[in-house]
Structures are given as structure tokens and as C-alpha cells.
Amino acid sequence: MTKVIGHDLGGRYEILTRIGGGGMALVYKAHDVLLNRNVAVKVLRQQFVHDEEFIRRFRREAQSAAALSHPNVVSIYDVGQEDDTHYIVMEYVEGHNLNEIIQERAPLQADEAVRIAMQIADALDHAHQNHIIHRDIKPHNILIGKNGRVKVTDFGIARAVTSSTITQTGSVIGSVHYFSPEHAKGINTGEKSDLYSLGIVLYQMLTAQLPFLGESPISVALKHLQETFEEPRKVNPHIPQSVENVILKAMRKNPIERYASAHEMLLDLEGSLRPERLNEPKVTFTSVNDLEETRVMPAIRGDMAPALSKDTSTQAAIVSQEVTGSETELQPKAKGWKKPLTVVGVTLVILAIIIMGFIWLLGKIDVAEVDVPYVVGKPLAEARQMLEAEGLKVEEPVLREHNKEIPIDQVLSQTKSNMRVKEGSFVQLTVSAGPELQEVGNYVGKALQSIIDELGAVGITENQIVIDDEVFDEQAAGTILQQSPKPGEQYNPETVEFTFVISKGRETVEMPNLIGMKLDQAKSMIKAKDLVLADDGILYQPSFLHDKDEVISQDPFTANDRVVKGTKITITVSSGPPKDAREHQFNIVISPAVAGKTSEVRIVYSDARGDDIEWGVRKIKDMRTFPVDVILSPDTEARLTITRDGKFIDTITITYDEIIKGSESSTLTIPGEEVPPSDVPAQTEVEPGHEEPIEEQQQEQQP
Template structure:
């Protein structure tokens, strides 16, 4: 059923309970976007037309109830052989679970729960609906403490043929009223008796009547008195015990007149002035149905008349009778007819008595004890049942059960009793936990698999995840175990998913400023992809030809998946209208024969104040410095010797258009330096260009003579 859609509207999510007649599932109403509870009729009843008809009628009548303490019924439907009832879904526990976990409950809590049940029963009784199966299993308690009564009207749909098949009625025998146990029509007060037992159990943690078999428990409801609540639990107030004693009277006339009357009594029983009230007493009312000893009847004829009556009889009448007798006496043949009648009668009586004795002998079949086969395998159970002369009723019922292993008997009928040889015993065999068929999650996201499996009752601790690098998108399932289509137990299976974490990543290398062939080697070493179409060339003043200008779309040190495609821009050299010019710098040491440090700086279209070189010289040397000049700009070269500004030479783009491809800057040694020592060169910090305050006439003439 898990995953099935009923009526194209109710998506079955998980099983939440079940009983002898139906299984209950949590479902999602896709139309109204809410969770609901769906009760599905067991398959063994789907062909019982009378059962289905009454089941529907009672479910529909219960749907007419609208009360905060009644589980609402939303829908009744059928899909092929599946009959279902859609009800309100209550998030919480049933009262039986609360009793098992915490009973005995505090009086105020028990009374509060009982009041809400009584209020629900009052509403139902006013609508002419009798529950007939009030027990803790049918009382739901939500997380907000609200009490909800469920299964209204369902007990009425149980026919005599289903009582022994399902055990559903006998299963509730501990909460039967005496009139229910007698098999007579039950009324509203039967529900009040059951509510009294529920209140008794909440406050004492035990049931009032226990027995070895359902029949023995039913007889105790009829014949025996229960142990009073305050004997079991002295902490129960007398006023609360009085409510229980009145609700559980065997004679319905001595119980509460209605659920509303019981509700009013519950509402006031915990008031301080009532806590120590006197114990309730009852006037004995003769029950015409109770068992009595009747006097034996000695004969079928009236007693003889007194002798005085005979003496007073008239003489004439006696004389007449004697005369009649004397008249009949001469007829000798009259005796044969009575004798014939008597003879025939005796023969008939003999035949009747003989047949009756024969019938009793035929009906008097030996009784045997029913073996207890719960927990045995189906084969072993059959052998045990047949060994004592009993038979297994076919077909054997099968039911999924997460507690009982597969192929073991989980229930049987007629246990703990003696039955006639040849009687049929119905057994129910466990099919183990209800298995689900695993879907194919390969290619789906991990979260999708976790959500779908969680709806089936799988917890995250059952899911093992291994992350690996792959070509698939991150969080995509690559492999799964169990394999798709395999059946599994949602409560015990361990899932293993291999999940992609995407392609393996590497830090993006810095390609800017690298030669093209060097950049290609770095891309290949990091398993990245560079297509020829993604190498773009463009002119550049800043980068030499075949050097990388930029890289896209990843910046240096970005984490990039292996195999990712990138593109680069490569310098094709300066633009076509750029001009090259070579400065030939001839420079001597400051003092002949001594070492001087020479530093040359240039500015052109490729940048400002670029250091060309720094060297140690001991003699006059020539240094060629090539610069690039863009249109409408100029280039210059500046020379420092021993950390002092010596000279600067400028060339403009207009001069280069005239054909000036090179020029010479000569810097002599000591004799020139001596004249220059007083002159200080200031460097403009904004562009590092020297500002000369004075130039000797000799230097100006020398520079002019060196220019072409």
C-alpha cells in the first residue's frame, strides 16, 4: 500500500496501526495539502457484501458527527477491492500507550481525559450513534492534550460471522458491559460502563476483570464483583471512586442516565467539598434475568378431589354411570382397538427413543484441548493441531508484522479452551515486516532519496553516504545499495549511496604575464581545457608579443573543477601605429679607474618609471635602451650614477615620424661631474621625473650636439 494513491487523491505514506478488521495508514491529501489517516478494510472481508454494506452505513453515520473530541471522518471510498475510510490524522499517542507508560495517572489528569470522552459520547448519543467499543486503544491524545475518540460506529458493522474470524469483539471483552456479554441489544449506558472501566484502568493501572479466556472474562462481567478502585490505589478520592462505581453497575438502571449526567458528575468530583464525600450505595433491584433455582414440578395431573366432595355427589349421577358401565360390558370385542393403539404408540416411542439415543451418540464427540501454536512455524502448527484431531481452517490468514518473524504463527482462534474433535482452528501467519520495493535513485539528488525514504519510516542513521568526485553534478546519486527493485524492510535495512561531489577541483594557476607555451603547459598540468578558439590575440603596450594578458572566467587561486574550460587573451605585440626608439647611453665612471653604480629608468607607452637595469661599471660603456612611443606621446630615459641623478633624455612621437630611430646620451666622468656637484636634481614624486633647476651652458650645448 505504501506509495499507492487512493481515489487519485490520498497518497499512502506509512502504516501507523491496525486491528482485526482494518489497517490504518498515514496519508497525504494532495487536494487539500494535509495529512490524513486512512483505514483500509482487510482483504478477507472485501467479498462479504453484508459486512461492506453495514460498514459503509455506519461509517457514513459516524461522519455526521462534528465535535472537538471526535475524530472527524472526511471520506468513504472504494478503489477496486480496496474499501477505505479517510479520517482526521492525530499526531500523538493512544490512551493505551499512555497507560502502559505512566499509569496509574493522577486523578486530575484521568478525570480530564474521562470528561472529554464523556463529552464525545454525549454528542454521539444525541445523534443516535452508540460506540459499543470504548477502550483505551480507540482514545487518541494529541500533542496539545486534546482527547479524540475514534472508530465511532465501526463496532456495529461486525457481523456474527466476523466475530470468530477477526477476534475483534472478543479482543475488547475486558471493556464489555454485562448486557453486551449477554448478547442482547446494547444502548447508550453500555458505553458509560466501558468508560467506567477506562477510568478504572487509568487510575489503577489494571483491569477490573481478568481471565484465562474471553468467555471467562465475559462471565465475570455478569457474575462477579470487581476489586474497588480505592483498595488498589488508596490515593483515589472517594468522589472519583463513586463515579467509577456508578458507571460500572451491572444493572443499567443503576448507572448514569446519560453521558451528559456522567460528564456533570466528573466536572465536580474534584471540588474540595466533594473529595471526602460518603461512599455511594445502591438499593438492590431484582434482575428478572438473573439465574434462580426453581422448585421441581412433581406431576402433570391435578390433585384428587377431597372425600367430602365425593360424599356430596348426588346418588342419581352415580347410578347413571353404573348403568352406562353395565350397558357396555356385554360388548366383548371392544378391547382389541385400545390394545392396538397402545401397541403402535409404544413402537413409535421406542423408535423415537432409539433414534434419540443414536443421535446423542453421534453428537457426543470427544473434546480435546486446543494446542497453543502462536510462535510456531506454520508447518509445526498444522502438525500440532492435527495431532489432537483438530483441523486448520483454510485458507490460512497472512499478515505483515514487524515483531513476529516470517512464517511464524502470530495468532489463533479458540485458544486456552476445549473443543470438539474435528473443530476448525483459524491461524494467522506472519509475513514478516511489510517489505517495500526500492525505487531507482541513481541520477536523483541525495535529498530527494532521503525525503522519500523518510516517508517510509527510514531514519537517517540507516543511510550511509560516500562522496566521490565524478562527472555528475554535485549531490547526485551515482550508485545505490540495495539495488533498484529489491525488497527491503524499512526498519532494519541499511542503505548505501555513492554521491557525487562534482569534479575534482584544483587552484587556478596565474597565467597572466606567462609566455603562451608556458601557460599551455600549466593548463595541461592542472587537467584544465584550453581550446584553440579560446586563445584570443590583441595588441598590447604592456605585454610583449605571445605573453598572456588576461584569463577568464577564473581568477588566479580560484578552485576550479578539473576539465573546466578557460580562455586567455595573448599579446600580439604593440599596435601598428606604435614607434620604437633606441636610446644609446654612453656613460663613464664618476672617477676614472674606480667603480660606479649605474641605474637606468625609462618611461614609454608600456609604463612609467620602468627600471631598465642597475650595473657596476669601472670604464666607459654604452647601454642600448629601446622604448615604445604611442601617438601623441613621448618617451624618456633617466640615468642615475652612484644614486645621484645625472641626465635625462626625451623623444616625442612627432620626432619619430621624421625618421629618428635612435639617439645618443653621453655622460662623461670626473671633469663633468665636478661642474655638476652644486646642481641638485629634484624628483617629482608624482611621476619620478627629475626637475632640473640649472643646466650649464656646456651641458645644453653638448645635448644639442648629440641630437640628430
């Protein structure tokens, strides 16, 4: 399958983006369209799809791992094949692997490292109880979720790798630092091999370094077999002695001296940080020589040829002896000396031809041996020269693998190194193809945050994402409207910069207060605010409080709400008083308390519009008439109260029935107070235009 991203694997798993990979497989983030969840899909590399034995064991071990159900084990959901693509579907863990955390923050605090190691041990205990051995415990296979949960992945996969596959893929290069001695020797590994690897992981978390390093995988493997490592507390004195004891016991070269089980190691880890154990004595072991069971056998080389030649000579001697014996047996029967001599001569000639042919064949077979130079890290051209200078050949085609950290054409791995081989042998090289170029998707119309998450999965940081502009648009706020680079273009995740124009959503305005406005005025205000009056947006309703064509209410927004432009508005408009309402006019004729002096008159009324409504306050110096209109509904009455100079003067009422039977108006006369003649001042004639001004305090009549 040449193009994986965007492909619906098995008609169910939509491949979204690549999130990792190793020597045997590539890992992708995918979406399970059937169960609507994100999953991780591991796809076997194409160079292994024709290895039937590998495929068979790969499936069997993956299915065995699928039987594991534990909170610290990445669950396997499905195993399948589509054409020549073999894949495993597993739980998707949002977070980082332990290797990334070690590179970023190691050495870790003891409590954090122990907490992580305990969860790994718990997962191994569950696996071992189900007769599954991991065989590839390393930080790359430990995932740390955002919630801190540790998940062990690749259960069963390492077990499916044959020795030939390890050699072909170079998997040893990635895992040899975590091999147990028995693993390095190539013998069957058991549960305690996983505990040794866990000890190395704990060592690395607490010291930020590996216990064994070397120039080649073979040299590292030999150190696992033969050498002792630097004790953790010598590298990091802050490690408690109790925690160092756990590492020392887990990493014993003799499996018998390690923990009996993952459960035993888990219990020791649980108690290692108790105050009474922090400074416990350093653990000791009774074994005098931990390397007694570890023996390295020399490789079989071409110098065995002389021995082979010696054996050939011996065989020739035996043949000669047999021939001679035959001759002795025939001599008594010979009647002359010529026949035996002829037989001996022919035999010697045949024997000479056989020996010469064998020597010639041996010369062809016994090709000189040469040392294979170590060319990892060299440019391809220089690596070719180094190999050819030793009489070796580069196997074509050269394998290429994307690597964002190694320059293009620099050698990543070689199939033979640090060994002697026959001159003319082929060496397979794998070189860097540089960072893997990704294809830009079409992000227009999608939410910005979801695209940030998607790009983050392939290594794009938020610093590489630029918001060029935010504009009002019909699309929801945060939706991408334009993008650069364009869809379909190729980009380097290390150097690319994405530029987006995003939507601020539809433009909004402040909702005006339409209540109390006349209908024409309300229509103008709605249009001015870029709002729309709905087709049936004017509703009429009788009202005592509002005059005809006056807005009573607005819907669905109140004054000062933020409203999207173009939103449809509905208003309710007064059609005037109800049809059965009746109006009546009180004519109040009132004089000042003292003739010629100013009095303040206040009128308050109650009717269908409400109680104690302020009609107004007037100042008068002579008799005045004030008309006061009231409105009544059936079975109600109107009441009018008059005060003068702050004193209650009179109250007048009228009922709905009285209005029906009577006239449309009535008059109430309120005279001034009696004044003694002696107190009446002499009248003076006032010239026209010089009347004393009358002050009146006008107040709006409440509706």
C-alpha cells in the same frame, strides 16, 4: 488485490510500503500523485469485503469522520473502492504511535502524560460535538508526530464494527483492555465510554501497566464490570494526587459519576498540574456500590434440555386430556363399547409414535457440551490435539497472519475460548505466518537518504544498512550505484542487511592559476589537470599589461577552486597592445656621480601600462646607457624619472602626439658631478682581466 505495494490505488495513490495493520485493515504509506504528498491508506482485509452490512456502515462512518477538522484528529481525505478493495485515505503522520512510546519509555513524566491526554480530550470534544463517538480509544490509535503533535486516528471505524464482526476478527483481543463497562456489556455506548478509555490510556502512560489483565478477553471484560483496579499512586507514588483524581473520575464504572463531557475533562487536566492542586485531597464518590448497574447474566446452555422434555410431557398430557374429553362427549352417542375402544387405541398408538420420535429428535439435538480449551500461544499441532481431545474440530483452512514477534505456526487467536460449546463444534484458529517477507525494490539511481527513510518505514534500522564503498561517478553524490539484496528478492525485515555502493560524485581537481602563462603552457596545464579547453575557449583581447599570447584571465573558475574533471575552461589571451598604441624608447646615458666610484641608479616610469612602474636599479662605475621602452595610447604621455645615489636627477616626458610626429627613440644624457683637480686621484693602469667588478641589482621589468 493480492499485491498492494507498488499498485496505483484508484489511479492516484501509489502504495509505497506497509506501515501497520490490525484485525480489520492494513495500513500503507502511499504517495498522492495528484497533490504530490504522502498519505496513509487503510485497506480493508479481504475476509470482510463480502459483508455488505459492514461495508455500508464502514463507508458511512468513514464519511462522517471525514467531516472532522481538528489539529488533533487525523484528517480523512478520501474513501473509495477498487474492485473488491475498500480503502480510506487519510493524513500521513511522521512519528510513532503512543503504544510504541509507552513500551519504550513508560512510565512517562506527569507533565508529558497530561499534555498528551489533553490533546486527546480536545480531539474527543470536537468529535462528540459532531455526534461522532470513537469507541476504540487506545494507545495504538494515538499518533505522536515528530513535532510533538498528538493525532487521534480511526475515528468512526470502531463504530462501524458490528458484534458479529468483532467476534470474527478477534478485534476484542486488541481493544478489550480499554473497554468501558457498558461497552463490555454490549449495550449502546455514548460519549462517556470514550472518557473511560482515555482514563485507562492516562493510567497506562503513568504506571506502565494496564488496570485490568486476564487470561482471556472475557475475563478482562468481566473485570471491567465487576472488579476495582489498583490505584495509580500505589503503582507509581510520583503521580500528583490531582492527576490521580482525573483518572479515578474518568474510570468510574457508573457513567453518571464520570465527567459530563470531554471538555470538562480537558479543563480538569489543564489545571491538574498547578502548584496549588498537586496535593489536593483524594476525590471521593457518594455511590455505595458502583456495580449496582452492572449485572452479568449466565449463558444459556444445553442443560435446558430437561426442561424442554418436561414441557413435552406436559403437552402430551394435554393431548391425552383432549382425547379423553372427546371420548366422553362421544360415549352417549355410541351404540357399543367397541368403537370407543378402537378410537382410544389408535390415539394411544399415534401418541406413542409422536413421543418416541420426539425423544429420538431430542437425543440428536441434545449433544453433550464440552469446555473449549485456551490454545492461544500453543503450536498449531498441539492446539489441534488439545481441541480434538475435547471432541472439537479445527475449522479449515486455518487463518494465517504475519507477525514479526510470534514464531511461525504459533496460535495468535481463536474464535471460541473459555466457554462451553456442543461437542463437534468448529473452532477457527489464526496462527502466525512469521514476519511478513518484503520484496526488495530497485534502489539503484536513487538518493541514499530517501531509501533509508523508505526502509525505515518497514522497520529497517540504520544498523541494517551498510555502505560498502564510495566511488567517483557521474551520478550525484549520495546516489546508490549497486545494492544487495538484488531487486525482486524477498527479505525478512528482522534479519536482512542491505549493502550499498554509493557515488561520491564526479572527481574534482584543484584549478591551476593560468594567468601570466603563455598560451602553450596554459594548454598543457589544462590537459594535465584532466580539464577541457572549450571549442571556443580561447578569446583574444588587446592588453598593455600582458605580452602577446600571454593569458589575461580564466573562466569560470579561479585558482585553487575545486573543479570536476572534464569541466570545460575558457581563457582570455593577450593579442598584444592595441593597434593604435605607439612604442618609444628612452636611451638614458648616465655616469657615476664621481668618476671611478660606484653609483646606484634607479629608473621609474609611467605609461599606458600604469603609473610609477619600477624599471630597475643598476650600479655603475663608469658611463652606461640604459634603454627603457614605453607604450602610449592616444591622448596620453610617458614619463621617466631617474635618481642617482638616492637623489632626484631628472624627469623626461613624451606625449603620444610627439611620438607620432617624431622618432621612435630619444636620448637623455646625465653627466657626473664636477670634481676639483686636487681631488682627482692619479690614474693607475689596470691589467686586462683585473677590472674592478661592477655590482648590478637586476629587477624584472614589470609589464
